[in-house]
Amino acid sequence: MKVLGDLVYTKTHEWVRFEDETTALVGLTDHAQQSLGELVFVNLPEEGDDTTAGEVFADVESVKAVSDVYCPVTGVVSEINEELLDSPEKINEAPYEAWFVKITDITDKEEFLSPEEYEELVKKDME
Amino acid sequence: MLIFEKGQEGRMMTILPECDVPVSLPEEGSLRKKSMHLPQVSENDISRHYTEIAKKAYGVNDGFYPLGSCTMKYNPKINEDTAALPGFKQIHPLQPEHTVQGCMEVLKTAEQYLCEITGMSRMTFQPAAGAHGEFTGLLLIKAYHESRGDNKRTKIIVPDSAHGTNPASATMVGYSVISIPSAEDGGVDLEELKKAVGEDTAGLMLTNPNTLGLFDRNILEITKIVHEAGGLNYYDGANLNAVMGMIRPGDMGFDVVHLNLHKTFSTPHGGGGPGSGPVGCKDLLAEFLPGSMVEEEEGYVFKHPAHTIGQVKSFYGNFLIVVRAMTYLFMLGKEGVPEASKHAVLNANYMMAQLKDVYDMAYQGPCMHEFVMSLARLKKETGVSAMDIAKGLLDYGIHPPTMYFPLIVPEALMAEPTETESKETLDKVIAVLRSLHETAMTNPETLHQAPIHTPVTRLDEVRAARNPKLKHEF
Numbered sequence: 001m002k003v004l005g006d007l008v009y010t011k012t013h014e015w016v017r018f019e020d021e022t023t024a025l026v027g028l029t030d031h032a033q034q035s036l037g038e039l040v041f042v043n044l045p046e047e048g049d050d051t052t053a054g055e056v057f058a059d060v061e062s063v064k065a066v067s068d069v070y071c072p073v074t075g076v077v078s079e080i081n082e083e084l085l086d087s088p089e090k091i092n093e094a095p096y097e098a099w100f101v102k103i104t105d106i107t108d109k110e111e112f113l114s115p116e117e118y119e120e121l122v123k124k125d126m127e
Numbered sequence: 128m129l130i131f132e133k134g135q136e137g138r139m140m141t142i143l144p145e146c147d148v149p150v151s152l153p154e155e156g157s158l159r160k161k162s163m164h165l166p167q168v169s170e171n172d173i174s175r176h177y178t179e180i181a182k183k184a185y186g187v188n189d190g191f192y193p194l195g196s197c198t199m200k201y202n203p204k205i206n207e208d209t210a211a212l213p214g215f216k217q218i219h220p221l222q223p224e225h226t227v228q229g230c231m232e233v234l235k236t237a238e239q240y241l242c243e244i245t246g247m248s249r250m251t252f253q254p255a256a257g258a259h260g261e262f263t264g265l266l267l268i269k270a271y272h273e274s275r276g277d278n279k280r281t282k283i284i285v286p287d288s289a290h291g292t293n294p295a296s297a298t299m300v301g302y303s304v305i306s307i308p309s310a311e312d313g314g315v316d317l318e319e320l321k322k323a324v325g326e327d328t329a330g331l332m333l334t335n336p337n338t339l340g341l342f343d344r345n346i347l348e349i350t351k352i353v354h355e356a357g358g359l360n361y362y363d364g365a366n367l368n369a370v371m372g373m374i375r376p377g378d379m380g381f382d383v384v385h386l387n388l389h390k391t392f393s394t395p396h397g398g399g400g401p402g403s404g405p406v407g408c409k410d411l412l413a414e415f416l417p418g419s420m421v422e423e424e425e426g427y428v429f430k431h432p433a434h435t436i437g438q439v440k441s442f443y444g445n446f447l448i449v450v451r452a453m454t455y456l457f458m459l460g461k462e463g464v465p466e467a468s469k470h471a472v473l474n475a476n477y478m479m480a481q482l483k484d485v486y487d488m489a490y491q492g493p494c495m496h497e498f499v500m501s502l503a504r505l506k507k508e509t510g511v512s513a514m515d516i517a518k519g520l521l522d523y524g525i526h527p528p529t530m531y532f533p534l535i536v537p538e539a540l541m542a543e544p545t546e547t548e549s550k551e552t553l554d555k556v557i558a559v560l561r562s563l564h565e566t567a568m569t570n571p572e573t574l575h576q577a578p579i580h581t582p583v584t585r586l587d588e589v590r591a592a593r594n595p596k597l598k599h600e601f
Contacts, residue, residue, distance in 0.1 A: 040592035063588040064514075064531040066291070089593070126507075 001122060002030040004096050009118035010110055012070045015096065022106040024073060025099040028060065031122045033095045037062040039088040044100060049077045051103060053110045058100055060091070069100065074108035077101050129599055130176050134168035164601050183582040185526055187396075191548060191556050195497045195529035195541030196290065196338050198368045198390035199397075205458065206393060206451035215450050220442035224428055231427035234443065237405075237453045238421070244464065245364075245384050246377020247407030252444040253418045257365060259439065260385025260404030261296035261332070263417060266436045267383055267408055268330045268359045269300055270415040274434065280329040280358065286315050288339055288533045290365060293332045302329055309535060313490045314343040317352070324356035334363040335379065336370070336495035338533040338541070340475065350380025359383065359412075367391045368545070369472055369496035372465030383408040392452035403448040418443065470546035471496040474553060478544055481557045485564045489536040497543035501536050511567035511574050513538040518585060519563045521578035525556055 007015045013032035017025045033039065041061035051057050057071035079102035084090055090098040113121060152158065168176070186192070192199040210216070218227055238250045254260040265283070272280045283297035284305045294304040305323050310316040315333070331353045336342045343349065350360045362376040362384035368391045376384045388403040389396040396402070408416065417439045419429035459467060472495050479488060479498040489499040502513045517527035517540065528542035544553060567574055578584060 038589040040589060061592075063592055065534055067534075 001034065002096070003115050003119045003122075005115050007096070008112035008114065009121075010070065010072045010112065011121065014070060014072050016072050016112065017099070022075070023078075023102065023104045024075075024106060025102050026072060027099045028069060028091055028095055029118070030095045031125075033092050036060060036067060037064055039091050042084045042088045042091070042100075044080045044085065045077050047077055047080055051075055051077060051101075053108050060088070071103070072110045072112070073103050073106045075103040075106040078104040130166045130168065130173070131164065131599060131601070133176060134166055134172055136167055138167045138169055138172075140168075140170045140173075185524075190524055190526065191544070191552055192526040193528045193542040193544050193556070194526065195340075195499070195532070195543045196334075196365050197396065197529065198365075198387070198496075198543060198545055199526075200368070200390075200393055200545040201547035202393045202395060202451075203455065203458065206454045209454045210447045210450045215447060225426065228427055230446065231421045231429075233450055233453055234446070235421040235423065235427060237449050237456075240453070240456050241386060241405060242407055244371055244375065245362075245367075245386065245407050246375030246379075246381075247384060248410045249413040249416060249420065250405050250407035251416045251418060251420065252403065252405045252446070252449050253438070253440045254385065254404040254406055255440055255445060256389075256400075256402035257363075257385060257387045257404045258292040258296055260387075260406045261292055261361075261363065262299055263404075263406045263436075263439050264361050264383040264385050264408070265296055265300040265302065265330070265332075266417075266439070267406070267412045267415045268361065269302075270434065270436050271359065271412055272329055274415075277357070279327055282327045283329055284320065284323050284331045284353070284358075286333065286337070287535055288313070288337050289332060289334060290338065290363060293334075293363060297332065309339075313337065313339040313341045314345060315349050317345055317348060320349060320352055324352055324358065326357065328353065328356045328358035330359040330361055330382075332361045332363060333381075334366050335376075336366050336497075338366070338497075339490055339499050339536070340369075340494040340497040340541070340543075341490060342369070342495050346379045354380065365390065366496065369468055371468050372461070373468055377409065383412055388448055388452040393455040394448045394451040401445045401448060403445045403452070405444070405449075467546045468496070471544075474544040474546060474548055475542070477550075478542060478553055478557060481553075482560060485561055486540075489539065496545070497541055499533065499536050500540045500542070502538035502540060505564070505567055506538050509567045509571045511571045513540050515571075515574040515577065516540065516560075516563050516567070518577040519566070519574050520559065522580045523559045525559060 007017050009015055009029060013029045015027050015029050039060050039062050043059045045057050051071040051074060053072060053074045055071060056068040058069040059066055060069060081099050084098060187199050187201055214229055218230060234252060242248060242250050254263045281303055282305050283302045284307060285293045286309055287306050288309050297304050307319040307323050308316055335346055353360050359382040360380055362381035364384050364386040367386060371391060383406065385404050385406045388394045388405065389400060394403065414433040415436050416432045417436050419431055421427050422430045475496050475498055476493050479492050479494055486500040487504055489501045502516060506512045513530050517530050520527045528540045531539055532541060533539060
């Protein structure tokens, strides 16, 4: 299970890469994709949609179940990773490259976990 | 082999007599350019084709079918006898009322019996299945709030153990969904519920016993919290088989309920449908019910409720399914209905007790009509997942339990044996599950390969979901 040192994380297993104070990429962690299993479908928001920190903004479907993905920041969806819509397996193959959306105009955010804290959380999860 | 791939050009089932009138074809532009792709087979070919398919399929008539929260009980054959009576079968929904009084009496009697069982005042048989019933019930709730000018109620509260259809139905009706986490004991977390309710609460959707097979002991408190906030309580009848004739949703504080006749009342379920998802409600919602209701005046008449939400299905729903369910109720009688529930609960508890030393139970018993195992520890220790055990069962000719549901239990297997299984059957299944556990501990690799004795072996489910092949290419 991989945790990257230059990202921040959420308790609900999303990663966030801040490009500057108000712009960030959001994706699903390696641990999340492993527990979900092979993904077969991804539902993304539309460009221009508003997001609210802590609320559902996307969902992913594996052969087991459909799971919600929570947005860690309040802002505007400026770009979506359209490649994922056709190839959801990219999330399994390279979770930290397979960003879901780019959010700009960020005005609010959740309390993030550092890489160390996130690793700790996952360890507890696995016990 | 598909039916289209069988047969020979020109083979057919009937011999048409020579045409004895002048042939008159439609004008050129209306004619098909290519002939239709129809199977060209004899009656014998068709009969053998479907018999062959039936042999590969698996249903309640083949063996144990413990699909949790689905109540795959045995369907008594007498149901088919009554449903085949010409007076029920050879009618048309547009026939004059005075010619179908007997059928209307069936609808009225079924309404009265099922209202008695659920503690409701009125019931519609229009909805064709469970989720359709949910949708209808929520439309009633919406119509109620709107009739009072109470337009700020936009949210439906759903516990995280709910069936996926609950949030889906609420969304279809235009409500937004608030999902609340379950408490430690698997029931509704009262504090979370209190935080979630407010002026925007349209209602709560609840299954009781829930999908963990647990009866929520706080049910009266739960429905009271929602009522005090101005919301209504919706009872998902998926698990009524655990409590029918024992306790009534109406007495628990629910205002509207849907039943699955194809689960609880022994009518064909799944691919064998059609289904039936009648919706019952208390007096405060009766004026909004859909379609026509049977009323008793001088004889039976159809009447639209005063402020009906309109039709949710054509005519009166799947009428012959109601005939089957009514037959079941007549056969069981008022002593038999609770007796069936008691046996369903007893069977589930027996299985759970016989398995809990090898499989971890998500919640300690006693359970109601179903129980949930969590194979998370087994998977961690041996690599054998819930999916592998399910596939292993197939090799023994046993239908697997519900898998990976409820979502709040990792590696879940949810089993519902129902009341119609004998102790011998349960003992056999218990022995198989115990031996599969043994295999997982000693030789996990074989379970990753299972099944090997079925008409098709392990399917590539990921590829099937990513690149489904949904139609035959000629």
